[in-house]
Amino acid sequence: MVGRDRSVSHCGSHHFPGDGAISLHRKHAARLANLELDCCWLAVPDWLRLRAVRRASPVENGVGNGAPRGRAGRDHDLPRRIAVTRLLAIPVVSFLAVGLLSAQTVEKKETAEASEDSSSREWALSANIAGYIVPHDRSYASPTFSADRRHLHLAARYNYEDKETGSAWLGYNFEFGDTVAFSATPMVGGVFGNTTGVAPGYLASIGWKKLELSTEGEFVFDTKVRDGSFFYSWMELSYSPVDWFRAGLVAQRTKAYQTELDIQRGILVGVSYKRLDFTTYVFNAGWTDPTIVLSLGVHF
DSSP states (O other): OTTGGGSOOSSSEEOOTTSOOEEOOHHHHHHHGGGEETTEEOOOOTTTOOSOOOOOOTTTTSOSTTOOOOOTTOGGGHHHHHHHHHHHHHHHHHHHHHHHHHHHHHHHHHHHHHHHHHHHTSOEEEEEEEEEEOTTSOOEEEEEEEEEETTEEEEEEESSSSTTEEEEEEEEOEEEOSSEEEEEEEEEEEEEESSOEEEEEEEEEEEETTEEEEEEEEEEEESSOGGGOEEEEEEEEEEEEETTEEEEEEEEEOSSSOOSOSSEEEEEEEEEETTEEEEEEEESTTTSSOEEEEEEEEEO
Protein backbone atom coordinates (compact mmCIF):
# COMPACT_ATOMS: atom_id res chain seq x y z
CA MET A 1 0.00 0.00 0.00
CA VAL A 2 2.83 2.34 0.64
CA GLY A 3 4.16 1.88 -2.89
CA ARG A 4 0.74 2.39 -4.42
CA ASP A 5 -0.20 5.67 -2.83
CA ARG A 6 2.72 7.45 -4.51
CA SER A 7 0.62 7.79 -7.74
CA VAL A 8 -2.98 8.63 -7.09
CA SER A 9 -5.62 10.76 -8.68
CA HIS A 10 -7.03 13.95 -7.27
CA CYS A 11 -10.13 12.20 -6.05
CA GLY A 12 -10.77 12.19 -2.31
CA SER A 13 -10.99 8.39 -1.99
CA HIS A 14 -9.89 5.30 -3.88
CA HIS A 15 -10.98 1.71 -3.87
CA PHE A 16 -8.46 -1.08 -4.26
CA PRO A 17 -9.32 -4.70 -4.92
CA GLY A 18 -9.94 -6.52 -1.68
CA ASP A 19 -9.64 -3.41 0.40
CA GLY A 20 -11.97 -0.76 1.68
CA ALA A 21 -12.09 2.88 0.72
CA ILE A 22 -9.10 4.88 1.83
CA SER A 23 -9.44 8.64 2.53
CA LEU A 24 -6.53 10.94 1.93
CA HIS A 25 -5.41 13.27 4.62
CA ARG A 26 -6.46 16.88 3.90
CA LYS A 27 -2.99 18.24 4.56
CA HIS A 28 -1.36 15.71 2.25
CA ALA A 29 -3.95 16.52 -0.45
CA ALA A 30 -3.14 20.23 -0.15
CA ARG A 31 0.50 19.48 -0.82
CA LEU A 32 -0.40 17.45 -3.86
CA ALA A 33 -2.39 20.40 -5.22
CA ASN A 34 0.88 22.23 -5.96
CA LEU A 35 1.84 19.63 -8.58
CA GLU A 36 -1.00 20.28 -11.03
CA LEU A 37 -0.06 19.34 -14.62
CA ASP A 38 -2.78 20.06 -17.18
CA CYS A 39 -5.47 19.04 -14.69
CA CYS A 40 -3.47 15.92 -13.65
CA TRP A 41 -1.68 15.40 -10.28
CA LEU A 42 1.69 13.82 -9.55
CA ALA A 43 2.33 12.69 -6.00
CA VAL A 44 5.95 12.59 -4.83
CA PRO A 45 7.48 12.61 -1.38
CA ASP A 46 7.99 15.97 0.31
CA TRP A 47 11.76 15.55 0.43
CA LEU A 48 11.90 14.90 -3.38
CA ARG A 49 9.55 17.70 -4.42
CA LEU A 50 11.75 20.75 -5.37
CA ARG A 51 9.22 22.82 -7.29
CA ALA A 52 6.08 22.39 -9.27
CA VAL A 53 6.52 21.68 -12.96
CA ARG A 54 3.80 22.60 -15.43
CA ARG A 55 3.90 21.43 -19.04
CA ALA A 56 3.71 24.33 -21.52
CA SER A 57 0.85 24.61 -23.94
CA PRO A 58 1.88 24.22 -27.63
CA VAL A 59 0.60 27.69 -28.51
CA GLU A 60 1.69 29.46 -25.35
CA ASN A 61 4.99 30.63 -26.86
CA GLY A 62 3.20 32.82 -29.41
CA VAL A 63 3.96 30.56 -32.38
CA GLY A 64 0.82 29.38 -34.17
CA ASN A 65 -0.17 25.97 -35.44
CA GLY A 66 1.35 24.15 -32.47
CA ALA A 67 4.97 24.91 -33.40
CA PRO A 68 7.50 24.14 -30.64
CA ARG A 69 8.77 27.10 -28.64
CA GLY A 70 12.35 28.22 -28.86
CA ARG A 71 15.07 26.92 -26.62
CA ALA A 72 15.30 28.38 -23.16
CA GLY A 73 17.83 31.16 -22.79
CA ARG A 74 17.92 32.10 -26.51
CA ASP A 75 15.27 34.89 -26.68
CA HIS A 76 17.66 37.52 -25.40
CA ASP A 77 19.95 36.86 -28.48
CA LEU A 78 17.25 37.76 -31.05
CA PRO A 79 18.16 41.50 -31.49
CA ARG A 80 21.80 40.59 -31.96
CA ARG A 81 20.94 37.94 -34.55
CA ILE A 82 18.76 40.43 -36.44
CA ALA A 83 21.58 43.00 -36.45
CA VAL A 84 24.08 40.43 -37.73
CA THR A 85 21.64 39.36 -40.44
CA ARG A 86 21.25 42.96 -41.57
CA LEU A 87 25.00 43.45 -41.67
CA LEU A 88 25.36 40.33 -43.81
CA ALA A 89 22.50 41.39 -46.08
CA ILE A 90 23.98 44.83 -46.88
CA PRO A 91 26.98 43.59 -48.95
CA VAL A 92 24.82 40.94 -50.63
CA VAL A 93 22.19 43.49 -51.69
CA SER A 94 24.92 45.92 -52.78
CA PHE A 95 26.59 43.21 -54.86
CA LEU A 96 23.29 42.33 -56.53
CA ALA A 97 22.57 46.01 -57.25
CA VAL A 98 26.00 46.52 -58.81
CA GLY A 99 25.49 43.37 -60.86
CA LEU A 100 22.13 44.58 -62.16
CA LEU A 101 23.53 48.02 -63.04
CA SER A 102 26.51 46.44 -64.81
CA ALA A 103 24.21 44.14 -66.75
CA GLN A 104 22.07 47.09 -67.84
CA THR A 105 25.18 49.07 -68.88
CA VAL A 106 26.53 46.15 -70.90
CA GLU A 107 23.11 45.64 -72.49
CA LYS A 108 22.87 49.32 -73.46
CA LYS A 109 26.42 49.24 -74.82
CA GLU A 110 25.72 46.11 -76.84
CA THR A 111 22.52 47.69 -78.14
CA ALA A 112 24.37 50.86 -79.15
CA GLU A 113 27.14 48.83 -80.82
CA ALA A 114 24.57 46.71 -82.64
CA SER A 115 22.78 49.86 -83.81
CA GLU A 116 26.04 51.44 -84.94
CA ASP A 117 27.12 48.25 -86.68
CA SER A 118 23.72 47.98 -88.35
CA SER A 119 23.85 51.58 -89.60
CA SER A 120 27.44 51.13 -90.81
CA ARG A 121 26.31 48.21 -92.99
CA GLU A 122 23.63 50.20 -94.77
CA TRP A 123 24.15 51.56 -98.26
CA ALA A 124 24.55 55.32 -98.79
CA LEU A 125 23.17 56.17 -102.24
CA SER A 126 23.46 59.38 -104.19
CA ALA A 127 22.10 60.45 -107.59
CA ASN A 128 22.87 63.69 -109.35
CA ILE A 129 22.12 65.32 -112.67
CA ALA A 130 24.01 68.37 -113.92
CA GLY A 131 22.81 70.46 -116.85
CA TYR A 132 25.52 72.29 -118.82
CA ILE A 133 24.52 75.46 -120.65
CA VAL A 134 27.49 76.05 -122.92
CA PRO A 135 27.79 79.17 -125.13
CA HIS A 136 28.38 78.52 -128.84
CA ASP A 137 28.13 74.76 -128.29
CA ARG A 138 25.58 72.05 -127.64
CA SER A 139 24.22 71.99 -124.11
CA TYR A 140 23.83 68.59 -122.43
CA ALA A 141 23.05 66.79 -119.18
CA SER A 142 25.42 64.61 -117.20
CA PRO A 143 23.85 62.11 -114.76
CA THR A 144 25.95 60.38 -112.12
CA PHE A 145 25.21 57.75 -109.49
CA SER A 146 27.21 56.46 -106.51
CA ALA A 147 26.72 53.80 -103.83
CA ASP A 148 28.83 53.48 -100.70
CA ARG A 149 28.88 50.83 -98.03
CA ARG A 150 31.56 51.15 -95.40
CA HIS A 151 34.84 51.10 -97.38
CA LEU A 152 33.27 50.09 -100.68
CA HIS A 153 32.59 52.78 -103.29
CA LEU A 154 30.75 52.16 -106.56
CA ALA A 155 29.95 54.81 -109.17
CA ALA A 156 28.59 55.23 -112.68
CA ARG A 157 28.74 58.35 -114.90
CA TYR A 158 27.56 59.48 -118.30
CA ASN A 159 28.63 62.48 -120.39
CA TYR A 160 31.27 63.10 -117.74
CA GLU A 161 34.66 62.35 -119.29
CA ASP A 162 33.32 63.08 -122.76
CA LYS A 163 29.97 63.45 -124.48
CA GLU A 164 28.16 60.19 -125.23
CA THR A 165 30.66 58.41 -123.01
CA GLY A 166 30.00 56.34 -119.91
CA SER A 167 32.22 55.07 -117.12
CA ALA A 168 32.02 52.63 -114.17
CA TRP A 169 34.10 52.93 -111.01
CA LEU A 170 35.29 50.89 -108.04
CA GLY A 171 36.92 52.57 -105.06
CA TYR A 172 37.94 52.30 -101.42
CA ASN A 173 36.66 54.81 -98.84
CA PHE A 174 38.55 55.92 -95.77
CA GLU A 175 38.28 58.91 -93.48
CA PHE A 176 39.74 60.23 -90.25
CA GLY A 177 39.85 63.33 -88.07
CA ASP A 178 37.32 65.15 -85.93
CA THR A 179 38.12 68.85 -85.69
CA VAL A 180 39.63 68.65 -89.15
CA ALA A 181 37.82 65.91 -91.07
CA PHE A 182 39.56 64.26 -94.00
CA SER A 183 38.14 61.69 -96.40
CA ALA A 184 39.54 60.14 -99.56
CA THR A 185 38.57 57.49 -102.08
CA PRO A 186 41.17 56.14 -104.49
CA MET A 187 39.45 54.34 -107.37
CA VAL A 188 39.81 52.86 -110.80
CA GLY A 189 37.33 52.96 -113.67
CA GLY A 190 36.61 51.79 -117.16
CA VAL A 191 35.59 54.33 -119.82
CA PHE A 192 33.57 53.43 -122.92
CA GLY A 193 31.82 55.35 -125.74
CA ASN A 194 33.32 58.19 -127.77
CA THR A 195 36.32 57.82 -125.50
CA THR A 196 37.45 54.33 -124.49
CA GLY A 197 40.10 53.54 -121.95
CA VAL A 198 41.10 52.91 -118.35
CA ALA A 199 41.16 55.64 -115.72
CA PRO A 200 42.66 55.73 -112.23
CA GLY A 201 41.02 58.45 -110.17
CA TYR A 202 40.30 59.85 -106.73
CA LEU A 203 37.79 61.70 -104.56
CA ALA A 204 38.96 63.75 -101.57
CA SER A 205 37.70 66.37 -99.15
CA ILE A 206 38.86 68.19 -96.07
CA GLY A 207 36.56 70.08 -93.71
CA TRP A 208 37.17 72.48 -90.85
CA LYS A 209 34.31 74.17 -89.05
CA LYS A 210 32.21 75.83 -91.80
CA LEU A 211 34.82 75.51 -94.55
CA GLU A 212 35.19 72.60 -96.94
CA LEU A 213 37.63 71.90 -99.75
CA SER A 214 36.70 69.06 -102.09
CA THR A 215 38.29 67.72 -105.25
CA GLU A 216 38.01 64.85 -107.68
CA GLY A 217 40.11 63.86 -110.63
CA GLU A 218 41.04 61.13 -113.07
CA PHE A 219 43.55 60.45 -115.75
CA VAL A 220 42.00 58.71 -118.75
CA PHE A 221 44.30 56.47 -120.76
CA ASP A 222 42.61 56.44 -124.18
CA THR A 223 43.02 53.02 -125.74
CA LYS A 224 41.60 54.05 -129.15
CA VAL A 225 43.36 57.32 -129.87
CA ARG A 226 47.01 57.60 -128.94
CA ASP A 227 46.81 61.34 -128.31
CA GLY A 228 43.37 61.11 -126.68
CA SER A 229 44.56 60.62 -123.07
CA PHE A 230 43.86 63.55 -120.74
CA PHE A 231 43.54 64.62 -117.10
CA TYR A 232 40.13 65.71 -115.80
CA SER A 233 39.65 67.58 -112.48
CA TRP A 234 37.02 69.42 -110.47
CA MET A 235 37.67 71.47 -107.31
CA GLU A 236 35.42 73.41 -104.90
CA LEU A 237 36.09 75.63 -101.90
CA SER A 238 32.87 76.51 -100.06
CA TYR A 239 31.72 78.22 -96.87
CA SER A 240 28.47 77.35 -95.07
CA PRO A 241 27.23 80.00 -92.62
CA VAL A 242 24.19 77.78 -92.01
CA ASP A 243 23.55 74.12 -92.69
CA TRP A 244 21.26 74.69 -95.66
CA PHE A 245 23.35 77.28 -97.58
CA ARG A 246 26.84 77.42 -99.03
CA ALA A 247 28.82 79.64 -101.38
CA GLY A 248 32.33 79.57 -102.75
CA LEU A 249 34.73 79.12 -105.64
CA VAL A 250 34.97 76.37 -108.26
CA ALA A 251 37.43 75.30 -110.96
CA GLN A 252 37.46 72.49 -113.54
CA ARG A 253 39.33 71.03 -116.47
CA THR A 254 37.27 68.95 -118.90
CA LYS A 255 37.26 67.42 -122.36
CA ALA A 256 33.45 67.30 -122.68
CA TYR A 257 33.35 70.84 -124.13
CA GLN A 258 35.92 73.46 -125.08
CA THR A 259 36.27 77.13 -124.15
CA GLU A 260 39.02 79.72 -124.47
CA LEU A 261 40.21 78.75 -120.99
CA ASP A 262 41.87 75.40 -120.40
CA ILE A 263 41.13 75.64 -116.67
CA GLN A 264 37.69 77.12 -116.12
CA ARG A 265 36.99 79.00 -112.91
CA GLY A 266 33.90 80.51 -111.35
CA ILE A 267 31.64 80.81 -108.34
CA LEU A 268 29.02 78.57 -106.77
CA VAL A 269 25.90 79.07 -104.70
CA GLY A 270 24.04 76.10 -103.23
CA VAL A 271 21.05 75.35 -101.02
CA SER A 272 19.84 72.11 -99.48
CA TYR A 273 16.61 70.79 -98.02
CA LYS A 274 16.44 67.42 -96.29
CA ARG A 275 17.81 64.92 -98.85
CA LEU A 276 17.94 67.36 -101.77
CA ASP A 277 20.58 69.88 -102.74
CA PHE A 278 20.67 72.33 -105.62
CA THR A 279 23.78 74.23 -106.74
CA THR A 280 24.37 76.81 -109.45
CA TYR A 281 27.85 77.19 -110.96
CA VAL A 282 28.91 80.11 -113.15
CA PHE A 283 32.20 79.59 -115.01
CA ASN A 284 34.40 82.09 -116.82
CA ALA A 285 32.32 85.19 -116.08
CA GLY A 286 34.52 88.23 -116.78
CA TRP A 287 37.02 86.25 -118.89
CA THR A 288 34.76 84.97 -121.65
CA ASP A 289 31.16 84.04 -122.26
CA PRO A 290 30.05 82.30 -119.10
CA THR A 291 29.09 78.64 -118.88
CA ILE A 292 26.34 77.86 -116.42
CA VAL A 293 25.95 74.49 -114.71
CA LEU A 294 22.79 73.65 -112.77
CA SER A 295 23.17 70.63 -110.47
CA LEU A 296 20.41 68.76 -108.61
CA GLY A 297 21.27 65.92 -106.24
CA VAL A 298 19.40 63.55 -103.95
CA HIS A 299 20.90 61.42 -101.21
CA PHE A 300 19.33 58.34 -99.60
